[in-house]
Amino acid sequence: MNMETIEIKDLHVAVRAEEPQPDILRGVNLTIRRGEIHAIMGPNGTGKSTLSETIMGNPNYVVTGGDILLDGTSILDATVDERARAGLFLAMQYPPAITGITNAEFIRAAVNSRRADDDQIGVMDFMDELDERLDQLKMPGDMADRYLNAGFSGGEKKKNEILQLLMIKPGLAILDEIDSGLDIDALRIVAAGVNSMRGPEFSSLIITHYQRLLDYIVPDVVHVMKNGRIIETGGPELAKQLEQTGYEQIQGD
Numbered sequence: 001m002n003m004e005t006i007e008i009k010d011l012h013v014a015v016r017a018e019e020p021q022p023d024i025l026r027g028v029n030l031t032i033r034r035g036e037i038h039a040i041m042g043p044n045g046t047g048k049s050t051l052s053e054t055i056m057g058n059p060n061y062v063v064t065g066g067d068i069l070l071d072g073t074s075i076l077d078a079t080v081d082e083r084a085r086a087g088l089f090l091a092m093q094y095p096p097a098i099t100g101i102t103n104a105e106f107i108r109a110a111v112n113s114r115r116a117d118d119d120q121i122g123v124m125d126f127m128d129e130l131d132e133r134l135d136q137l138k139m140p141g142d143m144a145d146r147y148l149n150a151g152f153s154g155g156e157k158k159k160n161e162i163l164q165l166l167m168i169k170p171g172l173a174i175l176d177e178i179d180s181g182l183d184i185d186a187l188r189i190v191a192a193g194v195n196s197m198r199g200p201e202f203s204s205l206i207i208t209h210y211q212r213l214l215d216y217i218v219p220d221v222v223h224v225m226k227n228g229r230i231i232e233t234g235g236p237e238l239a240k241q242l243e244q245t246g247y248e249q250i251q252g253d
Ligand SMILES: Nc1ncnc2c1ncn2[C@@H]1O[C@H](COP(=O)(O)OP(=O)(O)OP(=O)(O)O)[C@@H](O)[C@H]1O
Pocket: 015, 024, 042, 043, 044, 045, 046, 047, 048, 049, 050, 051, 060
């Protein structure tokens, strides 16, 4: 999990379909080094989730040009599982519900799938740590025993994504709109959870519509994505500026 750098180079992506589709991503360049937190903001439908899903290897998206490199090696041919084992993690914008597997079973499988065969975490150790993390996120203990996301409220689903993050401890976490649908207290708790991961071993790509989140999780770098490209890059002040001016003022093309 000691990845140093993810480099996204001139990335072009379209939806996988029988007929060729126009590119959604049209030349994204982005480099995130170990320890850095980057944020991406941008108008609806501009390609932010497409970028997240493509980094994670969702087969519904096809890379039509460019590359994604982990420490200099292309991961375009790697499966979702291989990318997860390499240290990538995606907190999804719309986490699906799966009945038939409990939350605890799902998370333990996710943790162990990233560990070597001789380093699997046992049930007792896992449950001890899970209880601590549930407490940390102020989630009721019985959420571990419920089916994954089944009947979870919008905010509970988002907290549950952060629970997975805290248990899995990935090298690079992509957080896609983890703040949407959270009440004020939950936003603080979720942000504190992410901040507890911060350090030289952890990097993150945070997608958000709201500068407010970035008051709690202060990013090193802020990017603006528009029409499938990153058109502006700056520090946290860029997010504050966007809040004032909106996206119209930022011209990428
Ligand atoms: N599987 C898909 N099938 C068809 N169109 C898609 C698919 N995935 C993405 N798109 C289209 O690609 C464009 C970019 O979508 P994406 O979800 O990446 O945007 P976004 O920037 O994350 O938007 P938002 O801020 O609204 O979440 C949209 O026009 C969307 O309709």
